[in-house]
Amino acid sequence: MASLKVHDKEFVPYINAKEIGEEVARVAAEINRDYEGKNPLFIAILNGAFIFAADLFKQINVEAEICFIKLASYKGVKSTGKVITAIGLDTEIYNRDIIIVEDIVDTGKTLSQFLPTLEHQHPASLKIAALLHKPSATIHEIKIDYLGFTIPDKFVLGYGLDYDGLGRNIKEIYQLV
């Protein structure tokens, strides 16, 4: 795979489609095992998680539901530090087994602001599934229950993740040079 120019920046191949597929299948298998006989509600965070959520959800074989919310803390390649809720949660989560689906946990700010909102509504359980985690960028510690890849603190795009709107449709994950 060759390098890729998106807007003004250059990206190089980092995780290929086969590796992504294998990790998504492993995460799905863990969730299927842990939620046997339950009826979890997946809450996928838009925009970035839409492809991971779709690929993961297709492999869930317990009775499950999914809904989508939109939170954003990013503009360009730097976090603005602000969390904006654009589309709220309209599904009842009281007494439900909730699995949050996130594309990437970076500073942890987004989830640290959002999780208390969910906890106030007393779900039966609350777990996090994330495709990517950048532990060295942590400001707010988040416990990730189901994780695809641990990656260094470098900006990535592809597989749902964008750089200023572009790159979400790329099948592999690329890293900023």
Ligand code: 5GP
């Ligand atoms: P956090 O609040 O944990 O710092 O950031 C979470 C959100 O920031 C992610 O859901 C994602 O939308 C965005 N983000 C963090 N790191 C990256 C990255 O390397 N690439 C892209 N495209 N988005 C990122």
